[in-house]
Amino acid sequence: MDLITKLPRTPHGNDAIWMIVDRLTKSAHFLAIKESSSVEKLAEIFMREIVARHGVPVSIVSDRDTRLTSRFWGKFQKEMGTRLHLSMAFHPQTDGQSERTIHTLEDMLRACAIDFGGSWDQYLPLAEFSYNNSFHSSIGRPPYEMLYGRKCRTPICWGEVGQRVLGSTDIVLKTTEMIQMVRDRLTTAQSRQKSYADKRRSDLEFQIGDYVLLKVSPWKGVIWFRKRGKLGPRYIGPYKVIARVGKVAYRLELPDELSLIHNTFHVSQLWKCVTDETAVIPLEDIQIDERLNYVEKPIAIIERKTKTLRNKVISLVKVQWQHRKGSEWTWEPETEMRKDYPELLADIDFEDEA
Known part of the structure; x- marks a missing residue:
């Protein structure tokens, strides 16, 4: 479970969504609530919407919201026999399912708010119906079909109408086979997602003193x-x-x-x-003007060389700079240096030296 907060307030006063997803069947419930709702109110909604329909869960994974880490919530779940697990930041193995569902739900509500107008809580049941009847590649079927063992009868896909008579043994075998197939598909999906993450992951290690x-x-x-x-x-x-x-x-x-x-x-x-300690320039060695500015200017010409390209030859000079961050010597074109700093090259005749 997770909370989506900071949503636009509706006329009913709702400004948050409580999202609850089943880890096996991927079926989801989207409950419109108020961000200021107390933990007692959340417990009441949990009993009415989740426990009354699906029974008491074995374990719950949630983030570290103050209401979900309170003593009341912990005591409440302990009395029902439910184990609580809190997710950790930057650990998608625990809350990756809920974060992915949140992104999907936000996209659906954004489309409804733009295309149909009105308040988002009016379309929340339709978004839940659409999500639970959409194909999930991780389980190979819609969550509704995985949860109830049959296809959902919808206005656009009526499916089979009428009763199907199956023996008790056939129902057990069919359900067991479906659960095993879904678990194998979930293992494959988790391995695939892990391989995607490992390609972009670089382990960082630091030593004491770094x-x-x-x-x-x-x-x-x-x-x-x-x-x-x-x-x-x-x-x-x-x-x-x-x-x-x-x-x-x-x-x-x-x-x-x-x-x-x-x-x-x-x-x-x-x-x-x-x-890079060599790139650090002490402040006392920098000469600034009254406006606290300094100008990078060349001090001397150290060396000269020629660079041969395909169609021309370029003469380069090695220049020593003042106030230059990083390396204090660079190779510059001789023509540009003669144009910008003629006084620096006036007394130098490289041809005579050669």
């Missing part, structure tokens, strides 16, 4: 590190790695102004800081 940059997540309405919105920096730092926590987390040495933030971060939030 310097890293810390990623700033652009949460809406939340100020992180005294920066707000899209104009804030993507990375801040560098900070020193002081310890490694487990296999995928590191503890950083943060300054005093970040003392209220926990100093342990996931490896995906870090970026290796590559520094």
Whole structure:
């Protein structure tokens, strides 16, 4: 289960969707709720919409919403015999199904709001009906057919009309065969998704003493590190790695102004800081004007050479620059240097030296 928040408020006061997906059959329920609903209200909706129709679930995987991590919710599920599992950020193995369903639902509601107008909660039952009767490649059939063992009778696809008489043994065998086939398909789909992720994954490891940059997540309405919105920096730092926590987390040495933030971060939030000490220019060596500007200008000509191309020969000179970031020597065309800095080449005659 997961919550979709920050939606436009409808005339009924709904501004969030509680999405609940079955891990085996992929059948989903989309429940319109208020973002300010208490955990007691969520428990009431859960009993009426889920437990009354499908029974008590064995386990629930959810994110770390304050209502789903409260003592009331934990005690409520424990009394019914349900195990609670909380997902972790940047770990799609636990909540990848719900995130993929959220993207699909948002696209469906966006199309309904644009094409039909009105409030999105009016079309939420139609979106749920359409989702549960759409073909899913991971299970090889629609979720409705997997859940109830028969095709759904819809206005555009009536299917078989009438009763089918099957013996109890045939029903058990048919259901068992279907469940085994779905589990095999889910294993194949998970392996395929894992191979896609492994191709783009690069394992990062840092040593104690290394310097890293810390990623700033652009949460809406939340100020992180005294920066707000899209104009804030993507990375801040560098900070020193002081310890490694487990296999995928590191503890950083943060300054005093970040003392209220926990100093342990996931490896995906870090970026290796590559520094070149030779490229650092001391501030006292830079000469600036009254407007705090400085100009890069050549100091001397070190060497000369010619570069032969297919149709012409270009004369190059090796120039030593002042206030140049990075390398202080570069090769420049001799004609451009004579045009821009004639006084630098006035007293130099490379032909006589040759």
